[in-house]
Amino acid sequence: xxxxxxxxxxxxxxxxxxxxxxxxxxxxxxxxxxxxxxxxxxxxxxxxxxxxxxxxxxxxxxxxxxxxxxxxxxxxxxxxxxxxxxxxxxxxxxxxxxxxxxxxxxxxxxxxxxxxxxxxxxxxxxxxxxxxxxxxxxxxxxxxxxxxxxxxxxxxxxxxxxxxxxxxxxxxxxxxxxxxxxxxxxxxxxxxxxxxxxxxxxxxxxxxxxxxxxxxxxxxxxxxxxxxxxxxxxxxxxxxxxxxxxxxxxxxxxxxxxxxxxxxxxxxxxxxxxxxxxxxxxxxxxxxxxxxxxxxxxxxxxxxxxxxxxxxxxxxxxxxxxxxxxxxxxxxxxxxxxxxxxxxxxxxxxxxxxxxxxxxxxxxxxxxxxxxxxx
Numbered sequence: 001x002x003x004x005x006x007x008x009x010x011x012x013x014x015x016x017x018x019x020x021x022x023x024x025x026x027x028x029x030x031x032x033x034x035x036x037x038x039x040x041x042x043x044x045x046x047x048x049x050x051x052x053x054x055x056x057x058x059x060x061x062x063x064x065x066x067x068x069x070x071x072x073x074x075x076x077x078x079x080x081x082x083x084x085x086x087x088x089x090x091x092x093x094x095x096x097x098x099x100x101x102x103x104x105x106x107x108x109x110x111x112x113x114x115x116x117x118x119x120x121x122x123x124x125x126x127x128x129x130x131x132x133x134x135x136x137x138x139x140x141x142x143x144x145x146x147x148x149x150x151x152x153x154x155x156x157x158x159x160x161x162x163x164x165x166x167x168x169x170x171x172x173x174x175x176x177x178x179x180x181x182x183x184x185x186x187x188x189x190x191x192x193x194x195x196x197x198x199x200x201x202x203x204x205x206x207x208x209x210x211x212x213x214x215x216x217x218x219x220x221x222x223x224x225x226x227x228x229x230x231x232x233x234x235x236x237x238x239x240x241x242x243x244x245x246x247x248x249x250x251x252x253x254x255x256x257x258x259x260x261x262x263x264x265x266x267x268x269x270x271x272x273x274x275x276x277x278x279x280x281x282x283x284x285x286x287x288x289x290x291x292x293x294x295x296x297x298x299x300x301x302x303x304x305x306x307x308x309x310x311x312x313x314x315x316x317x318x319x320x321x322x323x324x325x326x327x328x329x330x331x332x333x334x335x336x337x338x339x340x341x342x343x344x345x346x347x348x349x350x351x352x353x354x355x356x357x358x359x360x361x362x363x364x365x366x367x368x369x370x371x372x373x374x375x
Contacts, residue, residue: 037291203283229361
């Protein structure tokens with residue numbers, strides 16, 4: 001709040017100075033997306049559409065250090081910058097970020113994180129075009145700070161947030177475009193995947209072991225039931241996919257399914273930048289709402305999506321081969337893109353725990369059969 005009040009005092013002068021550069025052509029653009037893996041992947045269509053209109057412009061993206069591998073190989077991005085929440089705490093932290101942005105000489109900022117620090121620092125950096133989103137869920141402080149942007153796009157929770165983000169680009173002259181996401185594996189990833197899948201029999205069926213938000217995560221027992229159901233459907237190999245924090249859970253699932261060589265634990269075996277090489281070989285990917293499901297969606301992998309508590313009207317995989325499986329106990333969505341709780345208000349997790357493994361396996365089999373018929 002202190003940063004907002006101080007900025008309000010000097011904002012008339014800052015607005016005047018920043019507007020002096022408003023008539024200059026757009027040659028350098030900064031996109032800010034410091035949220036989690038899935039949110040960054042869901043923003044990749046913006047990079048392509050910006051370059052479509054401004055092919056010669058320098059496009060930089062500011063991300064959290066843990067997600068930068070997602071776009072290090074993106075062919076549309078010229079520079080990847082990183083920042084953490086700790087680095088921009090307090091007046092001094094925001095001032096340092098403003099100086100970094102100012103030194104970049106950006107003609108436009110597209111901020112996908114509607115928060116106070118980026119609203120303040122964008123104006124302090126005297127960037128002439130500052131575009132952001134006005135979420136349907138916002139606090140008093142951000143409503144005050146949002147006036148530091150030159151353009152705002154309202155987000156309605158009844159529409160896809162990726163469409164809202166695309167609409168934001170109209171403020172810098174980018175109209176229309178596709179919502180298709182893009183991810184690319186790093187060089188050398190294919191040979192690593194070949195080694196991991198040695199002896200694996202098709203079809204390859206991937207399953208996400210966990211979620212970054214534990215509220216959305218299936219229990220080990222439910223996941224084991226899904227793995228057993230996938231194995232009972234006939235031939236094929238199930239791949240347990242996750243990061244270093246998922247190894248113990250994957251081991252428990254592996255021990256309870258007795259799948260032998262037909263279940264392969266690949267948790268922590270690949271980096272984020274290598275994972276696309278594995279995902280695009282899958283016949284189906286089964287997942288709760290986690291970042292990797294959007295990576296699979298970007299690669300047009302058939303997906304069985306178990307959204308749990310999220311509002312699927314504003315965020316879900318958008319590929320042509322997506323089946324959404326809900327829990328059998330009705331539960332209204334209460335997790336939104338701009339308001340993500342990490343605990344169940346009812347303390348029963350009905351939307352996740354009532355998902356029937358048979359429904360998931362049936363959806364997976366249908367997708368595999370449809371793909372086979374389409375060949």
